[in-house]
Amino acid sequence: MKKKLLLIGGALAVLIAAYLLWTFRTVTPEPPPTTEPDTADSAADALGETVELLRPATRRMITSLENAIDELQGLSDDEYMDTLVDILGGDPAVYGQYFPEMVQTSVNKIYPIENYGSAMTPFYTVLAIWVGGVILSSLVKIHARTEGLVNPKPAELYFGRYLFFFVLSQIQAAVIVTGDLFLLKVQCLHPGMMYLTGALTAFTFSLLIYSLAISFGDVGKAIVVVIMVMQIAGSSGTFPIELLPEIYQKIYRFFPFPYAIDAMRECICGLYGDYYITQLAFLLLFAVAALLIGLLVRRPLMGLNHFMEEKLEETELL
Numbered sequence: 329m330k331k332k333l334l335l336i337g338g339a340l341a342v343l344i345a346a347y348l349l350w351t352f353r354t355v356t357p358e359p360p361p362t363t364e365p366d367t368a369d370s371a372a373d374a375l376g377e378t379v380e381l382l383r384p385a386t387r388r389m390i391t392s393l394e395n396a397i398d399e400l401q402g403l404s405d406d407e408y409m410d411t412l413v414d415i416l417g418g419d420p421a422v423y424g425q426y427f428p429e430m431v432q433t434s435v436n437k438i439y440p441i442e443n444y445g446s447a448m449t450p451f452y453t454v455l456a457i458w459v460g461g462v463i464l465s466s467l468v469k470i471h472a473r474t475e476g477l478v479n480p481k482p483a484e485l486y487f488g489r490y491l492f493f494f495v496l497s498q499i500q501a502a503v504i505v506t507g508d509l510f511l512l513k514v515q516c517l518h519p520g521m522m523y524l525t526g527a528l529t530a531f532t533f534s535l536l537i538y539s540l541a542i543s544f545g546d547v548g549k550a551i552v553v554v555i556m557v558m559q560i561a562g563s564s565g566t567f568p569i570e571l572l573p574e575i576y577q578k579i580y581r582f583f584p585f586p587y588a589i590d591a592m593r594e595c596i597c598g599l600y601g602d603y604y605i606t607q608l609a610f611l612l613l614f615a616v617a618a619l620l621i622g623l624l625v626r627r628p629l630m631g632l633n634h635f636m637e638e639k640l641e642e643t644e645l646l
Contacts, residue, residue: 461493
């Protein structure tokens with residue numbers, strides 16, 4: 329392939345040179361509209377002299393091209409590159425300095441981040457809060473005891489039991505954020521807002537996990553784990569959402585992770601307009617959805633869940 333390209337290039341150069349010689353030789357310039365005939369004759373003589381001067385130079389150029397092609401044939405790749413550089417008469421070091429200077433770039437950091445760990449802090453902090461809620465729902469009994477209570481309403485049992493989950497989730501979020509700031513020493517421009525974001529995230533996550541678990545039982549706990557796995561892969565926490573598969577780009581906004589992560593990024597890197605407030609507002613919408621699940625959706629399923637729990641206890645597996 330290399331030899332073919334060289335031969336084609338040499339042939340094109342020879343043809344171009346021959347065409348130029350034939351043009352200068354055969355084309356007779358039209359005399360300009362002048363009343364002096366000596367001017368036209370002088371121009372023709374000058375053109376003829378120029379052609380005669382160019383003809384030897386053209387022949388030498390053709391001969392040089394033929395010699396260069398002969399030298400390049402039969403060479404190895406390394407010898408080919410060295411010979412080509414010698415023919416071009418350039419210094420590789422000079423070329424190496426010249427080409428990068430052709431395009432100059434400047435970086436203007438709008439929201440600078442100190443290190444990779446600080447950039448990944450929002451994702452892993454949010455993930456830790458969710459995992460803590462999942463473990464809490466597995467270790468602590470979801471349903472409240474009714475011994476000693478007089479006709480408790482489902483809503484009273486729901487909020488009364490959730491209060492315990494709420495307190496533990498807030499302690500957990502405070503420990504996580506404190507570890508980020510003082511143990512790992514991540515970059516954070518707004519530490520107070522970081523604590524606020526962690527508290528609201530823990531409230532939303534714990535309420536959603538608690539509502540799913542109390543409404544659907546063990547199936548709800550499985551749904552919580554599935555949601556966590558999907559959010560790890562497609563929450564835009566580690567990579568931009570544009571680089572993820574199309575399915576994640578379509579559904580990631582229907583999960584709470586992206587809003588909590590974006591809010592924490594605002595605390596770490598800096599605020600942009602009202603984006604922080606907007607993300608927290610979207611995050612709290614999941615808390616509203618959790619209340620609807622726990623207070624309304626759960627009611628038709630309470631009898632079925634109670635029956636399934638009794639049958640599960642009879643198996644003595646749990």
